[in-house]
Structure formats: structure tokens, C-alpha cells
Amino acid sequence: MSGGAELRVTVWNEFRHERTNPAAAAVYPEGIHEAIAGPLRTLYGHEVRTATLDEPEHGLTDDVLERTDVLIWWGHLAHDEVNDTIVEKVQARVLSGMGLIVLHSGHYSKIFKKLMGTSCALKWREADETERLWVVDPSHPIAAGIGEYIELEREEMYGEHFDVPPPDDLVFVSWFEGGEVFRSGCVYRRGAGRVFYFRPGHETYPTYFHPGVQRVIANAVRWCGASRGAAPTYGNAKPLSPIRARG
């Protein structure tokens, strides 16, 4: 799809906090997935569906995956309940070109750990503290329209060391009031697909209603979903140029 066109986006949410934790339900009464999907539909014109853990096949059927240009992932309490077969299908789709945006506590999801190859561990703290996400790569389309930083008055802290591979592009670095830093906007290339990890989004804060956060997610959808090189082929290959006979 060309950069300016509508993309087909699927927002996946575990959708447990909002049904069990009144503090989360108060902030996201329709679920975090709907808060994320809304502006992608109304402000950016994408074709957005949602999918959640407790649907059959977690809402990620072969058909849905096939017709998804960019998948967004939010999970926290129930990473282990995600079926391994579905995880493998999502990985295969990423490698064949689907974009993947992993949010906040999704750092510990099966799909993110599988694509990273590391533990994806980090430090954390819930202390109602300020986070400031600084743009460290102003050449990056994911930072378009953001200004120099995004300030979130209250967020959960995530701190280094974040056990992920060095990002292919590092777009944001977070400052936390309590003294830590975090690589909070990380781009990875995996096969023909692109992955963006974006840190903010604790379930009891209204982070996904923040216009700057919405803009970053929209930028990432466009960037992860842009058209790219044709599918490579693998396996046994005939020579393209002559090989001289050996004695």
C-alpha cells in the first residue's frame, strides 16, 4: 500500500484489566483496543478492526491475519494464555511483511519475545510519576508532528536495562521522575516486516487519549504498513553466472 492510502489495521487487546479492575474500567470503559482504534479510524481514515484474547482463535484467524497490514498488540496479565500456534502464525505474517506495533506491557508477550530472541526484561515501578519521551531521531517519520518531547504527567516507570537487541532505529528515549531512563520507541526489521515497540500505556492512566501518543501510533501504523520490497525466495538456486569446470 502506498504511504498515503488507508491501511487495514487490527488492534489486539488482552481485554482483562478493563473487565476486572475498576480503575482500568473507569479509564477505558470500552477497552483499551477501542481507545486505540478510535483515532485511527476517525482521524487517519484507516480500516480498523479489533480482536481480543477471549474470542475464538483470539480473534486472529488466518483470514484476519491475511487481511491485516498492521497489527497492534496490548497484553499484560495473560501472556501465557495466548496459543503458541497463533503466535507462530503472527510471526510468519510479520516475516512476510505485516507491520507489528507492540505497546507497553506487551514487551513480555510471546510474540515480542519470539521476534526479539531475548528475555525482554526491564525494571518497573508504579508510583504516579512523570514520564517525558524525548525524540532522539528527528529524521524519523514516526516522530512527525511530535515536537521535541511528549510529557505524560503520570505513568508507570519502565527502566533500563531493557533486554532487547539494539534497535535498528531508536526514536524515543524516556526520562522518569524517579531517576531512570528507557529506550521507549524502538524499531526493528524482521524479514520483510517492521516492528515498533512503544512504551507508554499503563491500564490505569488515560495515556491512549493523549494526542501525542495517538499521533505516534498513527505514524507507526503508516510507517510499518508502507509498501516495501518483493518477497524473496529461498532454497536451492541455479547459478546466474557461469561457474568454470574444475579439473
Added chain:
Amino acid sequence: MSGGAELRVTVWNEFRHERTNPAAAAVYPEGIHEAIAGPLRTLYGHEVRTATLDEPEHGLTDDVLERTDVLIWWGHLAHDEVNDTIVEKVQARVLSGMGLIVLHSGHYSKIFKKLMGTSCALKWREADETERLWVVDPSHPIAAGIGEYIELEREEMYGEHFDVPPPDDLVFVSWFEGGEVFRSGCVYRRGAGRVFYFRPGHETYPTYFHPGVQRVIANAVRWCGASRGAAPTYGNAKPLSPIRARG
């Protein structure tokens, strides 16, 4: 500018070979710059102007630079004749967000060496040999629509070691019939701008009429010219969070 929109492109060419070397004039009677500009205008709808060394200010006045989203650079015989003040203006524009595409022998241009910080030296040979540019990053928009490789039946050889910084994205690696390899499609981020070096284009071969080469240049124009983060500010800064008084 959004990815799908027209961009303002300036194609700069030294324009000496085509006026002094009959072999080059036979291939590019209107100059290499017109061969490059043509498909960007007619196939991709960009607003394209050209500029050449022997024009006043090399055709790169402040006004032209200010109204250029992406600058394309071809030079070879007369790198030293390019005025240092113009080079500094081009560098400043790149750092503030203009895209720059450097072609072939432009590896030794003042502007490329200035942005790289290295000698940009390489091996070379003119021997009518085959080049095959392999896509090594199929996730990259610069490779969109290319397939697995571009084959050029006759080209000048450029070989490693190519003395440039490790590219931020490596999109193409070339194979040469005579035994060398070359990192032939290299992306760099510099300030708010993006730079793409693309190897092919010797003046006596019809390389810039090859549809695959034209497509790569068009992809690179769109990619280097896409919108990005707001301009950062520099210098003395007031604190954003309180600093406790020291005893």
C-alpha cells in the same frame, strides 16, 4: 510532505562528460540530469528542476535549496570546482531535513565526504562487466517493486572496502563479474535529513534508462522526502523538572 504527495526535487549534475566525451553524449544527449529527471516527472508526478555546475551558484541558490525537498547529486570530473560555501549550505539544508541522493561517482563529492566524515575511497575498474544488485533488506521501502535483484549487463566496477561509516540501513549489495562485492545502496540519517547513496550510473552506460534503477531512485525520493519530526532546538535550556538546592 506526506508520502503520497508530490515532492519538489532538484537534480544536480556536473554536466561535463556529456559535453566533452562523445561516448557519454551518445548515451545522454540531454545530460544525465535530464535522464534522471524525466521519469520522476512523468511516471511519479514530482515537481522536478535541474541544476548544473556551470550555472551561477551551480544552480543551487538559497531560494532553490529552500524549495527543494530532495536533492539528487551526480558529479565526477570536477568535484573540486564545487564552491565550499555552496557545499556548506547543502549540508545545512540536509541537517534541517532535506533529503539527499548521491549517485555513483558522487561518492567523492565534497558534500558526501562532508556528511560521511570519511575518505569515501573505494576500488574501481572499467571493464564492461556485469553488476547484480541484490536486495538485502526486503523490508525497506527503497526496494519496493524491485524483485530480488537488479542486473546491469555492463557497468563500471566499484569494490570494497568502501570507506564510509556503517550504513544505518543497508538495502543493496552488488556482485561484480570480476570478483568484487560492494555495499551499493546505503542509507544514512544526518540531523533531520536522510541520505541515500546508490552506486550505479557510469556516464557511458545507459544505466539511468533501466526501469529498475529508475524505480529505486523514485522510491528513494519518496523515502528521503517523507515528513518527519519537528525541528529540534539547541543551546541553553531551562529545567523542565525541579532541581533541589545544594547545601
Added chain:
Amino acid sequence: MSGGAELRVTVWNEFRHERTNPAAAAVYPEGIHEAIAGPLRTLYGHEVRTATLDEPEHGLTDDVLERTDVLIWWGHLAHDEVNDTIVEKVQARVLSGMGLIVLHSGHYSKIFKKLMGTSCALKWREADETERLWVVDPSHPIAAGIGEYIELEREEMYGEHFDVPPPDDLVFVSWFEGGEVFRSGCVYRRGAGRVFYFRPGHETYPTYFHPGVQRVIANAVRWCGASRGAAPTYGNAKPLSPIRARG
């Protein structure tokens, strides 16, 4: 361990070809593992043990892994027979600082795929053709003492696209007589550990007796086994700086 000191190296080999394929047995009568281990012991003074698939726990007990600074991996026919629990232990040791060198057909081993997160697929051909491995990063210690390239008169071809993440350092790129290129020396950081993939080494060619290949492996052992930063901690963290009370 400091760069100049002896390291504890374990060379792991599937050790099947050499016992079933006369052509492989003729080249490596004591097994590929012994051919690799020899110069690391005699020329470089490391403390080297070997381990093979058919030993209990594949020779990779907790005790062996704990006392290994750098693990070298060669496998081809029986990747699927490697026990998943052992693979997870090896991954955990890499993340906590053990070096890992993966050779040739080890690109499809469980441990390499797990650390990369991609399919690790490639093109291949057995056609007795020349490979030339060019140094593309002369600043890298893994290329120390190598000159500009290593030429192997006969090798199996591996061609792009190689479905791995973009390497953190790209040290070698191979040219193949039949027309392909390949990123043949790739460095990755994973957790506190470092991984080096090195392409050459088909079982029916005397590749591991080539002094240049031996030197690269020895360089990689030193580089992957060098001392590094202390182990990070993860999990819930107290603030290091004061967080102001909210209203």
C-alpha cells in the same frame, strides 16, 4: 576475562556427516569439532573441550555451560534432534554473557533461530564454486590479520536474501562465482552476550583447515569472550530520585 587471557571454549558438533558420509569423513576423519578445536588449543592457547549431539544432554550439561566462555556450534542434518530444554539453557547463558559462534549450516539450528527471531532461510547451491569473503569493516577485531579478503576455491554457495535481523556489525560479505552475494560475517548483541555467525564450512571441503578461516574463528572467540558490563537487574525498582507527591 581480559582480551589477552585464555578462554574456556566448547566446540559443539552434530557429528553425523563424518560418520556416515565418506566424503566428509575423508576431509574430517576426527570430526569437524576436532578440526576447529585444534588451532584454538595449539595456536591460541585456549582451554577447549568438545561436545556432540549423541552424548548425554548433547554434551552440554549445566556444568559444561557454566564453565564455557564461548560456545561454537556446527550442525546440519539433525537440528530437530536437539532438545528444546538444552536450547533454552544455551539461550539463557548467551543472555547472561556467554559468547556464541554459529558456523555455516548452523544458520538453521534451533539456537540461532531462537536468538534471531526470524526464519534464517537463504539460497544455497552445491557446485564446487569459488567464494571470496571481503572485509567490509576493517575496524573490527574479528578481521584482524586477515587482509582484504579470504578466498576459498571450492565452497557451497549461500545467497541473499538471508532472513536474519540486520547485523549489529557486518564484518564480511561473500562473493560467489555463480552470481550471488551473502552477508557472511554477522555480529549480534543479545542480552549481555555476543553472537557471531560465520558462513564458511561445508562438510566436504577442507575449509576449517584454511589459516584465514581459523584466524577469523580465533578472533571471534576472543571478541565474543571479552569481559563486559556487570549483570543488570530486572523487576520492581525503588526510585533513585525523589518523586513529588500528587494532589
Added chain:
Amino acid sequence: MSGGAELRVTVWNEFRHERTNPAAAAVYPEGIHEAIAGPLRTLYGHEVRTATLDEPEHGLTDDVLERTDVLIWWGHLAHDEVNDTIVEKVQARVLSGMGLIVLHSGHYSKIFKKLMGTSCALKWREADETERLWVVDPSHPIAAGIGEYIELEREEMYGEHFDVPPPDDLVFVSWFEGGEVFRSGCVYRRGAGRVFYFRPGHETYPTYFHPGVQRVIANAVRWCGASRGAAPTYGNAKPLSPIRARG
């Protein structure tokens, strides 16, 4: 030189603050260069000389440069007084393999800007505030022995955006009390040489007496000075493999 051996280090200092500013003289009575050189001599056994701006050729004669494995650079007030010819010689030595460590306000030195190709601009503030340098790459030898972070009770603030190319390795990210972050330990490969930028070291704070800071500089000396690949050759090259005749 092998990783464990003595290296020949030259510590270059502008040496103006310490002779004109009593606050700097009180902290560094023998000059910042001697404070840096001391532990490299006594704790790490390197052969260390010093050189300063007001010496003939700034103390950087051809002979000194030729016999320097790693050059350390501190400057601030008088970047413009550094002779361009000397800067070009230093650049050439880096490209041919000398290590370069640029400290603190050296971000605006001619040599650093020349090697980076960018403005190297940043935000700054003198406000007696705490800096905490977090290790973000625990696999990196430059972080060996450091633990999770270095805390400096009082330092000058440097804040993002730092206008440098994306580092080849990012080792440290700083947190500042007043609300900013900074990529404070950045590795670059340039030609056959390696460059490390390390942020701390304002002239009125005793930063270079901090054991953690001393350890990082010593690690960087070893890392930038380690042996590496042979010198590449450039220019016209004969074919290594046969090129078929064209009709």
C-alpha cells in the same frame, strides 16, 4: 596491539580554563589532561603522553600522531584556534586505525564535527544537578566493571536532541535531574578507526577523579586501541575472476 597489552595514549587538552578560571584551577591544578593521564599510567600501565593547544603544532606533531594508538580530546573555549591542518592529520590517522576518545565539550571540536558530518549541537545547562549514566548495552566492553549506572552528584546538563549520526553502539544514556536525557556514551566506526564520545567532564567538577568515569575511559582506551583488520587498498583494481568478452 593485543587487548591486554600496553597502549600508547596521548591525552590532548585545550588547557585554558585551568589557567584562567580559579574554579577550574582549584579542581584540576595540573590540568584536566594530567587528571585523565594519571590513572591510565598508574592503574592500567599504558604509555601516556599529554599535548596541549599552546604547544607548537598543539603538541600533535607527525611523530606524536604516528606513535599514538589512542588519542583523548578535551576542548571547549578555543575550538577555533585548532589548526585545520592538524585536524586533517588527526582525521587521517583515525581513518587509518588510531582510536579517538572525545570528552564532554569536545562535542563541538573541529575533529569531532569533521568525523560526524553533523552540527553536533545539543542543549546545555549549568545548574549543579545530578547526572546518572545508565548502561544500556551490558554486552559492551566499554561498560565492563561499571555496574548498572554511574551517578555524578553535580554535573553540567547536556540534553537531546544531540545532533550526531545514530551511534554504531550506544553504551550509556544519561538521566538529568532537571528533566532531560542524553546519549552519553556513543561508539562510531570511521575507516579502520574507532571513536568513542563520552559526555561527562565539566571543568569545575571533579568528574575525572570519579573511579567509574576513570574505568570507562580506561575501557574505551583498550577497546579503541585493540588490533583490527589490515589496511584496505583503494583505487584501480584488476579482476580477480574472469570477465567474459562482450560481442
